[in-house]
Amino acid sequence: MFIYDDELESFRRRVREFAEKEIAPEAERLDREGIFARENLKKMAREGLMGVIIPKEWGGMGLDYRHYVVAIEEISKACSSTGVLMAVHNSVATYPIYRWGSERLKEKYLKDLATGRKLGAFALTEPQAGSDASAVRTRAVKEGDHYVLNGNKVFITAGNEADVVLVFATTDPKKGRDGMLILAVEKGTEGFTYGTIEDKMGMRASTTAELVFDNVEVPEENILASEGEGFQMGLAILDGGRIGIGAQAVGIAQAALDESIKYVNERIQFGKPLRKFQATQWMLAEASTRIDASRLLVHHAATLKDMCSYTGATAISQVARLRGSIGTPRSRKYTRGQAKSRK
Numbered sequence: 001m002f003i004y005d006d007e008l009e010s011f012r013r014r015v016r017e018f019a020e021k022e023i024a025p026e027a028e029r030l031d032r033e034g035i036f037a038r039e040n041l042k043k044m045a046r047e048g049l050m051g052v053i054i055p056k057e058w059g060g061m062g063l064d065y066r067h068y069v070v071a072i073e074e075i076s077k078a079c080s081s082t083g084v085l086m087a088v089h090n091s092v093a094t095y096p097i098y099r100w101g102s103e104r105l106k107e108k109y110l111k112d113l114a115t116g117r118k119l120g121a122f123a124l125t126e127p128q129a130g131s132d133a134s135a136v137r138t139r140a141v142k143e144g145d146h147y148v149l150n151g152n153k154v155f156i157t158a159g160n161e162a163d164v165v166l167v168f169a170t171t172d173p174k175k176g177r178d179g180m181l182i183l184a185v186e187k188g189t190e191g192f193t194y195g196t197i198e199d200k201m202g203m204r205a206s207t208t209a210e211l212v213f214d215n216v217e218v219p220e221e222n223i224l225a226s227e228g229e230g231f232q233m234g235l236a237i238l239d240g241g242r243i244g245i246g247a248q249a250v251g252i253a254q255a256a257l258d259e260s261i262k263y264v265n266e267r268i269q270f271g272k273p274l275r276k277f278q279a280t281q282w283m284l285a286e287a288s289t290r291i292d293a294s295r296l297l298v299h300h301a302a303t304l305k306d307m308c309s310y311t312g313a314t315a316i317s318q319v320a321r322l323r324g325s326i327g328t329p330r331s332r333k334y335t336r337g338q339a340k341s342r343k
């Protein structure tokens with residue numbers, strides 16, 4: 001059994017009530033008919049759930065990762081599609097703009113994303129670049145004050161629905177990870193179209209799309225990671241993103257267990273409910289233990305993420321303070337660290 005503190009427990013209860021009332025009732029139909037969960041995203045935006053980890057000044061809830069994983073678990077329990085859309089939007093599309101974006105990029109997109117007026121997506125995967133993220137071939141060529149993008153992405157969650165997509169590209173595929181950069185590309189930009197939308201077995205109310213870039217002009221101000229920074233930033237983004245996907249898996253598993261418990265209570269065989277048989281109890285006990293263990297791991301990862309951001313920033317700022325004015329130039333390695341650990 002995982003123990004939440006009072007405040008986290010009351011947040012969980014609030015999200016659970018919302019999810020059971022507003023998200024769960026339509027989940028099965030949306031999944032069966034493959035209808036994009038747009039209405040759920042609008043409802044979640046009204047609850048603040050499209051910007052859980054973004055500070056209030058930018059339109060978010062200003063909460064930490066532990067709250068974020070609690071919310072993802074509860075939403076995923078009600079609807080796995082809405083869970084993945086929420087996870088991608090919050091942690092790998094919106095958060096990177098807050099964490100690493102220039103003031104200009106934040107002004108352009110952050111408030112709209114954190115309040116859910118706009119939907120975000122994250123486009124790294126290509127046919128030859130799956131686990132090997134450094135094999136990206138989508139090309140970005142600098143021409144004056146903009147980049148020209150050519151290439152295609154596959155398996156992009158909500159890629160065909162999102163208003164802003166973070167696109168990984170390379171200035172030269174031969175450079176591998178050293179050539180990678182990230183650009184924010186807007187829906188509707190000339191030359192940006194969609195190919196195959198995957199016909200998936202599950203999470204069918206979330207789309208998984210191929211994106212095509214044919215001489216797409218992206219203004220230079222839309223750069224999130226410059227050439228050579230894209231790969232490291234991508235890994236850092238995925239570190240956070242995976243915690244949310246872990247929470248999503250816990251929510252889906254818990255929903256399956258809850259359904260099974262309901263069923264074994266109702267189903268009568270040999271004159272008694274299935275729950276009375278020891279073999280059934282063993283199966284449920286094992287599933288429950290595994291889910292609790294997974295939830296603990298997810299919360300451990302979320303707590304470390306919260307602590308690292310805080311501890312890293314505090315330690316570095318102390319070092320910088322102790323070194324007085326010598327601690328300020330950008331070239332010093334600890335002040336570079338400070339910029340990196342800024343939450």
Ligand SMILES: Cc1cc2nc3c(=O)[nH]c(=O)nc-3n(C[C@H](O)[C@H](O)[C@H](O)COP(=O)(O)OP(=O)(O)OC[C@H]3O[C@@H](n4cnc5c(N)ncnc54)[C@H](O)[C@@H]3O)c2cc1C
Nearest residue numbers: 088122123124125129130131132154155156157158203208
């Ligand atoms: C529903 C869904 C949504 C997605 N959403 C997004 C998204 O929003 N944005 C995005 O960019 N991508 C997205 N993806 C793509 C996803 O990130 C990739 O599927 C993932 O990176 C793995 O790549 P791959 O599928 O090409 O598998 P591969 O890289 O081809 O791997 C196949 C198998 O080989 C194993 N393997 C690979 N390399 C090694 C190795 N070195 N050692 C041992 N085993 C290895 C893998 O673990 C896997 O089991 C999505 C995928 C799905 C299914």
